Amino acid sequence: MKLYFSILFGFLWALGYGQTAQETTVEKGLHFTRLFRADPHEGVSCYRIPALATATNGDVIAAIDERVPSCGDLKWSKDINIVIRRSTDNGNTWLATERVVDYPFGQSASDPSLLVDKTTGEIFLFFNYMDLAHEKDVYYLKVTRSTDNGKTWSEPEDITSQITKPGWHTDFKFITSGRGFQTRSGKLLHTVVNLQKGLFIFESNNHGKSWQLIETPLKPADESKIVELSDGSWMVNSRVNKAGMRFIHRSGDEGKTWISTADSSLIDPGCNASLIRYNSEVDGDSTEILLFAHANHKTERKNLTVRISYDEGVSWSEGKTIYEGSAAYSSMTVLANGDIGLIFEKDDYSDNVFVRVSLNWLRGKKTSVEKVD
Secondary structure (H helix, E strand, O other), X not given: OHHHHHHHHHHHHHHOOOOOOOEEEEEOOEEEEEEEEOOOOOOOOEEEEEEEEEOOOOOEEEEEEEEOOOOOOHHHOOOEEEEEEEEOOOOOOOOOOEEEEOOOOOEEEEEEEEEEOOOOOOEEEEEEEEEOOOOOOXXXXXXXXXXXXXXXXXXXXXXXXXXXXXXXXXXXXXXXXXXXXXOOOOOEEEEEEEOOOEEEEEEEOOOOOOOEEEEEEEOOOOOEEEEEOOOXXXXXXXXXXXXXXXXXXXXXXXOOOOEEEEEEEEEOOOOOOEEEEEEOOEOOEOOEEEEEEEEOOOOOOEEEEEEEEOOOOOOOOOOEEEEEEEEEEEXXXXXXXXXXXXXXXXXXXXEEEEEEEOHHHHOOOOOOOOOOO
């Protein structure tokens, strides 16, 4: 029966059905474009865990979990696939949904994250995998690659042995969803969580041909984002459950040692967030800034806010509210036209919407928000 429905849905996808509709709503001047919403006619319970990135040709890729039997996470669902939508015009319009990772029933893939190698143009889509039928509660970490800006994807590669340690086999471990980071030297960086042992950084010095684990744990930390600062040091911004705030980890020696502090200015209910670097060239201003999107509330996943740091994460602006209501995981990218694209889980995970804003709007300058429809 699973095979029948997979063939049927694949046929419908090939014809252009399934998540082709593009509905845009306007709320307080912002235009929200619905990219993923569960439809009972598709037999999908929900879409969760979005990731967003801009390919080197300017195409925008949005990836997400397609959770079929329930909204449960990886260890509780025997059928989760990774699907994407692409935009070739800075998020104005979006192509139909495509499945890029789809295992047989009993095996699931979850928590997509994207990393674009700006040197080679290759895109890496990481995800976590489990064979619930034969090895329940054992997590494997995989990656699929695209060399044509997200049009086609390679067979997934298991990189568990490269980015974990042998004693971790039965540990609760996963690659953080959302996105990784590339340094100015070309090194590729990402984060992997081991709930028993801490957060770890993994890296590639050869454009993703192989990956290595940096064995120094960061604590406290759950799902996290890493960036390189202007002085070449690294900064990790971490979710810490029940803390009510984010934790910041800084390293001046490429991850060998870390200094960890709580940042009470970044309140947080315990939710994945998004952190990116923006090289500003607006109005002759060449200042490099950091952008941070998070659920700006101590106890509830709501009030999605984007903040700016002009001093490499030492302090943050009050921020601009994107959505006051229910809002959870988010992912940002810098678009080819210089705007900022953001996808987030909206209204108790029922919707996953894309919104585009300008840097001037985030800075509080009087300028209209770019319309996305």
